[in-house]
Amino acid sequence: MNFSFQVENTNDNARSGILLLPSGVKVLTPVFMPVGTRGSVKTLDSNDLDHLGFSLILGNTYHLYLRPGEQVIKKFGGLKKFISFSKGILTDSGGFQAFSLSQLTKYHKDGVEFRSHLDGSKHFFTPQKTLDIEHALGSDIVMPLDDCAPYPAEKSRLKEALLRTHDWLQQSKTYWLQSGYAQTQALFGIVQGGTDLQLRRESAEFCSSLDLPGYAVGGLSVGEKKTEFRESLQACLEILPKEKPRYLMGVGSIPEILDAVKMGTDMFDCVLPTRNARNGQVFTSAGKLNLRSERLKFSEDPIDTKCHCYVCERYSRGYLRHLHKVKEITALRLSTYHNLFFMKQFMDELRKSIVSQTFPAFYTEWMNKNW
């Protein structure tokens, strides 16, 4: 399979690298992936993603499996063709949504049983079925089914989840090789274990032993303390092989990304920039800004005077505030576009700082803003 990862520069533990996807797309890391849950990054389309310059986005297996169904997408030649996006796609396994969005979720030895949050219909995900769905979607990177224990959870529940996750990962790897999916899709292992450092290490050891194309850390940034977040991630990263890409799932905020990159993380995905944008919260070079604020009523400034996105070059805070206040859809889109432009620039600058060995200063500068 045509998948590779090369660390190009390091600055202490922070790394910059290049990920070559099975489809031939090159992705510079550290990378932030916008979330395209149901076949679109909310309020945007693939044309926007091209303009923004994203080369890797995330699609949600659970949502696409339910609607329109992976067989529909397969008929179109896969998710990329369906949404007309020619770059890279990573799909999650749907395990987290089966747990968080569904009702009556039951974990069995073989997989997870759940009812659709849409119509209550019954479904069953196994490690194999998940990979079948993701193969129909045709993503470059596929995540295996895991058991996401809630936070906080008893150690016994965490342990049970971990055993299951490891068992399923082993099955996933076997099926991925047998099915031939390994020829076109890169399977990542997911390290779980909550905030229990011992379990985290155990999980990282197990995952590493399977020698997969890449590794993810799941179940963090779910409400734990900042120190717990750092220590748990640290415990995983110390063990995961340095030559493989490391992906921190569902993260995150600027401070979380800074911390995670500092420890050696390469990949991120999060709904934060897009969801916050829809709530009127935008990112600027000075920190967060609430576009619904009364004090912006007469502001002729752009969201960020230092930003060169077309929203900042064309529209004022006052106008955007008005659009948010009257609930115009245009407000959601313009704010989303800006936030993703911001994230892309931020990650580009962050990467440059690693290349030029100035990441520590970059870290301090950005950590001290108003997030």
Place this chain on the structure above:
Amino acid sequence: MNFSFQVENTNDNARSGILLLPSGVKVLTPVFMPVGTRGSVKTLDSNDLDHLGFSLILGNTYHLYLRPGEQVIKKFGGLKKFISFSKGILTDSGGFQAFSLSQLTKYHKDGVEFRSHLDGSKHFFTPQKTLDIEHALGSDIVMPLDDCAPYPAEKSRLKEALLRTHDWLQQSKTYWLQSGYAQTQALFGIVQGGTDLQLRRESAEFCSSLDLPGYAVGGLSVGEKKTEFRESLQACLEILPKEKPRYLMGVGSIPEILDAVKMGTDMFDCVLPTRNARNGQVFTSAGKLNLRSERLKFSEDPIDTKCHCYVCERYSRGYLRHLHKVKEITALRLSTYHNLFFMKQFMDELRKSIVSQTFPAFYTEWMNKNW
């Protein structure tokens, strides 16, 4: 004032012309104006309008007066600067919304009293106040306050509305001249009279006698029969001066536009293409298409194979159907973009057919599609 209208070609009663707006913007007629109720054409922004090529859009005085308030917009240098649109803007008077959206609307000799549909606050529009608001908005073409009788209405109610509308128009003209607004904004008269041909003629005569820059026909396409629509419009257009632009308010559908252009109408505005788009109904060279239809589930065709908008060049009916079915905001935007692109092309082709003296064939071809 720098406002002019020149009829360039006629094909029977259909006319093509050029409208020169006070701000120097040239508008080719017949023209369709997208509706930007609250400072944005729903789901789009001014960048999109530029790409689509619209040079004249409509803003709603009632909505902008309530939020953000005309004084806020004035601070930004007017509506064009506020929304960053450098072409032309026409504003309605808010009279129709004061009647249709508000509660406890009361018509007085001096104006119309109403309560905001947002917070129940009390407001009073007079002919003068309306023009003050529209001056703060800085639109190129301003519509005067009128009394829009409901449909159907008794002749006595229609007559009362007409007398009031004429009285207010007279006052509007006087104030428009006295205030100096006439130097930068073109005031149009509005012909009312429902479907009563006698009243329509009376109204057209009265409006014409005031020698205003342009004339509108209001109160049509509100539920009357097709023959009533045609006869009422015809009665107005026969009397209104041929050298002035004629604007049919709130219209319309493709067949209505075809009929109205055939009779000599130059300007149109309507929420139909944008509202229908949000409901999944798009326009094609073969007629209407419902994007939510099950039969499009696997369709790899674009909305319209003959359309060159970026939505048709990039996305399939199947993908757009999916986005509509799962209620993604992106669906609303892509459909709106297509429908407005369609309207722009349609009006351009319609205009060309007048120039080349082939409007009758164009009329027949388009009238016979599935609308």
